[in-house]
Amino acid sequence: MEKFTQLTGVAAPMPLVNIDTDMIIPKQFLKTILRSGLGKNLFDELRFDADGNENPGFVLNQPAYRQAEILIAGDNFGCGSSREHAPWALLDFGIRCVISTSFADIFFNNCFKNGILPITLPQDVVDVLMEDASRGANARMTVDLEREVVTTSDGKEFAFSVDPFRRHCLLNGLDDIGLTMEKASAIQGFEAKMATARPWI
Amino acid sequence: MTAQDKPRTLYDKIWDDHVVQQDADGTCLLYIDRHLVHEVTSPQAFEGLRMAGRTVHAPGKTIAVPDHNVPTTAGRETHIENEEGRIQVAALDTNARATGVHYYPIDDVRQGIVHIVGPEQGWTLPGMTVVCGDSHTATHGAFGALAHGIGTSEVEHVLATQTLIQKKSKNMKVEITGSLPPGVTAKDITLTVIGLTGTAGGTGHVIEYCGQAIRELSMEGRMTVCNMAIEGGARAGLIAPDETTFAYCKGRPNAPKGEQWDAAVAYWKTLFSDEGAHYDKVITIRAEDIAPVVTWGTSPEDVLPITGVVPAPESFAGGKVAAAKRSLEYMGLEAGQKLDEIEVNTVFIGSCTNGRIEDLRAAAEVLRGRRVKDGIRAMVVPGSGLVRAQAEQEGIAQIFIDAGFEWRLAGCSMCLGMNDDQLSPGDRCAATSNRNFEGRQGRGGRTHLMSPAMAAAAAVTGRLTDVRDLMAEAV
Ligand code: SF4
Numbered sequence: 154m155e156k157f158t159q160l161t162g163v164a165a166p167m168p169l170v171n172i173d174t175d176m177i178i179p180k181q182f183l184k185t186i187l188r189s190g191l192g193k194n195l196f197d198e199l200r201f202d203a204d205g206n207e208n209p210g211f212v213l214n215q216p217a218y219r220q221a222e223i224l225i226a227g228d229n230f231g232c233g234s235s236r237e238h239a240p241w242a243l244l245d246f247g248i249r250c251v252i253s254t255s256f257a258d259i260f261f262n263n264c265f266k267n268g269i270l271p272i273t274l275p276q277d278v279v280d281v282l283m284e285d286a287s288r289g290a291n292a293r294m295t296v297d298l299e300r301e302v303v304t305t306s307d308g309k310e311f312a313f314s315v316d317p318f319r320r321h322c323l324l325n326g327l328d329d330i331g332l333t334m335e336k337a338s339a340i341q342g343f344e345a346k347m348a349t350a351r352p353w354i
Numbered sequence: 355m356t357a358q359d360k361p362r363t364l365y366d367k368i369w370d371d372h373v374v375q376q377d378a379d380g381t382c383l384l385y386i387d388r389h390l391v392h393e394v395t396s397p398q399a400f401e402g403l404r405m406a407g408r409t410v411h412a413p414g415k416t417i418a419v420p421d422h423n424v425p426t427t428a429g430r431e432t433h434i435e436n437e438e439g440r441i442q443v444a445a446l447d448t449n450a451r452a453t454g455v456h457y458y459p460i461d462d463v464r465q466g467i468v469h470i471v472g473p474e475q476g477w478t479l480p481g482m483t484v485v486c487g488d489s490h491t492a493t494h495g496a497f498g499a500l501a502h503g504i505g506t507s508e509v510e511h512v513l514a515t516q517t518l519i520q521k522k523s524k525n526m527k528v529e530i531t532g533s534l535p536p537g538v539t540a541k542d543i544t545l546t547v548i549g550l551t552g553t554a555g556g557t558g559h560v561i562e563y564c565g566q567a568i569r570e571l572s573m574e575g576r577m578t579v580c581n582m583a584i585e586g587g588a589r590a591g592l593i594a595p596d597e598t599t600f601a602y603c604k605g606r607p608n609a610p611k612g613e614q615w616d617a618a619v620a621y622w623k624t625l626f627s628d629e630g631a632h633y634d635k636v637i638t639i640r641a642e643d644i645a646p647v648v649t650w651g652t653s654p655e656d657v658l659p660i661t662g663v664v665p666a667p668e669s670f671a672g673g674k675v676a677a678a679k680r681s682l683e684y685m686g687l688e689a690g691q692k693l694d695e696i697e698v699n700t701v702f703i704g705s706c707t708n709g710r711i712e713d714l715r716a717a718a719e720v721l722r723g724r725r726v727k728d729g730i731r732a733m734v735v736p737g738s739g740l741v742r743a744q745a746e747q748e749g750i751a752q753i754f755i756d757a758g759f760e761w762r763l764a765g766c767s768m769c770l771g772m773n774d775d776q777l778s779p780g781d782r783c784a785a786t787s788n789r790n791f792e793g794r795q796g797r798g799g800r801t802h803l804m805s806p807a808m809a810a811a812a813a814v815t816g817r818l819t820d821v822r823d824l825m826a827e828a829v
Contacts, residue, residue, distance in 0.1 A: 170673035184438030266507035353610035
């Protein structure tokens with residue numbers, strides 16, 4: 154997994170609430186057995202019409218936001234299906250950070266496993282960031298995970314906080330499985346205990 | 355009072371019994387008793403294992419079944435038309451056989467939607483931790499099991515270690531007092547709760563459903579309720595196990611037998627929330643206040659009694675105003691329109707929410723002696739091969755066929771349309787599934803969620819219909 158330390162880039166505003174993972178990556182693109190290559194279908198049904206032409210009104214189709222690396226989104230981002238294809242598609246498109254007032258649990262979790270930083274901030278702060286993002290490509294925002302601060306294009310700083318363990322893994326690009334496998338003896342101990350306590354499992 | 359005898363919720367108890375290790379900041383390594391696997395969210399996980407030279411830690415606790423992509427028409431064992439779908443089903447087949455996990459292939463009568471197969475085969479039992487790379491894993495909470503969806507990286511993590519790194523959620527209680535009125539079902543309970551709390555109402559929480567109306571539900575009904583805990587934003591839904599639960603589990607192929615059964619039941623009987631246990635959020639609804647409901651928009655929280663009208667976007671607040679406007683446009687509806695005048699052209703009965711035998715019975719009850727209105731495409735997709743076989747045995751299949759329904763093979767089918775069963779743009783569907791998102795059942799398709807009995811009623815009249823009207827009417 155790629156490390157996440159500090160990111161300065163264009164932020165795209167998506168004020169819609171309840172953006173679900175079906176919208177982020179529709180089901181017809183879940184048929185892959187790979188993790189890569191989903192970026193071209195990110196937000197497919199919003200980005201393209203039925204004939205595959207770009208919908209000019211959609212934010213990521215506008216010249217200013219084609220290179221966006223940050224999304225500022227409405228409430229409850231990532232609700233719905235557990236598909237990890239959603240963060241894979243965001244990442245493949247180039248999005249490394251999503252900021253919203255709230256996220257659905259599974260999506261939130263999935264982001265950390267893929268080097269994407271989801272940040273939860275209060276409504277008034279998200280409003281300021283949304284406003285900043287709507288200024289287009291010249292307004293580059295900075296997300297600093299080490300300091301846990303977002304800085305707007307005009308220098309306003311907002312503190313955020315991330316669970317320490319997850320922050321540590323992101324900053325160092327650590328793979329969870331490797332970490333857990335170091336605890337193999339604790340797992341075996343638990344299994345031995347369960348074999349007597351709840352043998353039917 | 356010591357920490358030991360502090361009153362605990364059902365969730366607290368199951369959690370405590372599965373902690374392998376806890377870090378100072380509260381992050382836990384949680385042991386997973388059952389891992390369910392389907393073809394869409396697992397290929398990358400098996401691939402990851404292989405690349406890292408890792409093996410499946412506990413194949414005996416892992417159950418694999420293809421469901422999302424499988425066609426629901428005859429001949430599917432030998433041929434799947436869609437190439438990518440075929441590759442995914444084949445990948446699951448290879449991975450399952452290579453790793454020695456329990457596996458129900460496409461030609462096995464026990465194949466079906468993973469959340470229906472698990473309980474049916476006795477893999478899901480009270481007090482367990484159950485995960486699957488699928489958000490509707492919440493279904494298994496009906497047994498008093500802590501069950502939730504995970505992403506593919508976590509699927510890989512569970513395959514490799516049989517554990518998950520987790521932080522505990524908060525406790526939320528949803529109590530339904532009293533008894534359900536006639537014509538009102540488990541689906542109406544769960545949709546009504548989401549309508550009340552919103553799709554983010556349960557975020558960060560595990561919901562325990564309780565109260566008389568929940569106790570009075572069958573296991574099938576309880577699974578319907580817990581299935582949609584995720585639509586309410588919750589990490590999981592739970593119902594304390596009781597005699598209804600034990601009776602359902604007893605004799606299932608993978609349930610304990612003999613002395614082990616007795617020991618299991620003794621343990622299961624300790625799984626309830628203690629008097630005075632703390633909940634961070636409590637919601638109480640009177641069962642008498644619940645009506646048969648339908649959704650009008652493109653979020654599962656867009657719920658109203660069938661006797662209502664399409665709401666005006668301006669009646670909402672904040673970001674929901676724009677979302678409701680967009681919903682109405684997508685759904686092709688006008689504010690003020692009566693819900694029971696909305697015409698449909700498709701009816702879908704099935705899914706892990708409502709694809710069990712009791713659901714089919716409820717729909718068949720409405721359809722007995724009636725016919726699907728001309729011009730309507732109606733299909734019923736049993737949740738598993740065994741549900742299908744039972745329905746055939748009980749004569750229910752014949753009622754559907756006589757009424758004009760297509761009688762399909764088991765799978766997810768039009769719940770999300772990853773196979774060929776999809777809506778076309780502009781189609782309007784009365785569906786018993788769980789999501790009405792834009793494009794969920796097919797690009798441009800419009801979905802109204804409801805109970806099986808309500809969907810059957812819509813098939814008969816060709817519009818969203820209050821099933822109580824048909825119940826009152828003699829055939
Ligand atoms: S029936 Fe629908 S909700 Fe259930 S597992 Fe299949 S696709 Fe998911």
